[in-house]
Amino acid sequence: MTDQDYRRALDAATREYEELGAKRREIDGRLAQLSQSIATLTRLLGLTPTVPFGLTDAIRMTVRGAGVPMTPVEVRDRLHAIGFDVSKYTNDLAAVHTILKRLNESGEIRFMPAAPGGQHRYLWNTGSAPVVLTKDVIQYMRDNTLDREAAQATEIDEPPPGKRAAGRVSPGKRKRSRR
Numbered sequence: 001m002t003d004q005d006y007r008r009a010l011d012a013a014t015r016e017y018e019e020l021g022a023k024r025r026e027i028d029g030r031l032a033q034l035s036q037s038i039a040t041l042t043r044l045l046g047l048t049p050t051v052p053f054g055l056t057d058a059i060r061m062t063v064r065g066a067g068v069p070m071t072p073v074e075v076r077d078r079l080h081a082i083g084f085d086v087s088k089y090t091n092d093l094a095a096v097h098t099i100l101k102r103l104n105e106s107g108e109i110r111f112m113p114a115a116p117g118g119q120h121r122y123l124w125n126t127g128s129a130p131v132v133l134t135k136d137v138i139q140y141m142r143d144n145t146l147d148r149e150a151a152q153a154t155e156i157d158e159p160p161p162g163k164r165a166a167g168r169v170s171p172g173k174r175k176r177s178r179r
Contacts, residue, residue, distance in 0.1 A: 025126055028064065029064070029065070029067070032061050032064040032065035033065055035061045035065070036061060036062070036065050036082055039053070039061075039082040039083055039084070040081075040082050040083060042083070043082065043083030053084065055084075055086070055089075055095060055096075055099055056099050056102075056103070058079055058082075058084045059075060059079070059096065059099045059100065059103065060103065060108065062075055062078045062079060062082070063075060063100075063103075063109055063122055063123070063124050064124040066078070066124070067124075068123070069112050069121035069122060069123040070121055070122055070123075071119045071120065071121050071122075072093060072096050072097050072100055072120075072122075073093065073119075075096050075100065075122070076092055076093050076096045079092075079096070100122050103122075104122065107125060108124075108125055109122045109123060109124055109125055110122065110123045110124075110125045
């Protein structure tokens with residue numbers, strides 16, 4: 001096999017890996033939605049689940065299914081809404097905080113620090129897809145960085161005196177045309 005054959009095989013494997021990762025995220029999201037639906041419908045029908053969730057699994061399901069960052073209070077309220085029994089905990093909010101902290105430490109969720117005047121939040125960690133960085137991709141990223149910086153500029157940089165670009169005239173020294 002030639003280098004070109006290896007590159008094609010690598011590209012194909014990378015593409016398939018990324019596609020499967022995207023499918024996994026879709027399936028995980030749908031499973032979380034269905035788990036919440038099942039728990040809610042079970043509660044509404046007055047049935048007792050045959051395999052009860054533990055608090056950690058219930059919090060995983062809640063945060064994963066939310067799709068948006070959640071505060072510990074929102075997580076606790078969502079647990080109540082889906083009918084999870086937290087009555088066995090002396091302080092249900094403290095238990096939620098503890099589980100969220102442990103899930104963050106294990107990398108399952110991400111801690112998002114509070115903005116000024118806001119509250120800390122947690123978000124399901126969807127993971128990342130590996131990307132092969134070739135010379136072309138790295139060059140594109142560098143070029144794009146410079147474009148983004150230029151697009152975000154708020155002031156016009158003036159060159160130092162004596163180093164003005166050719167053809168430019170200082171505001172105070174306009175050429176007068178002779179008639």
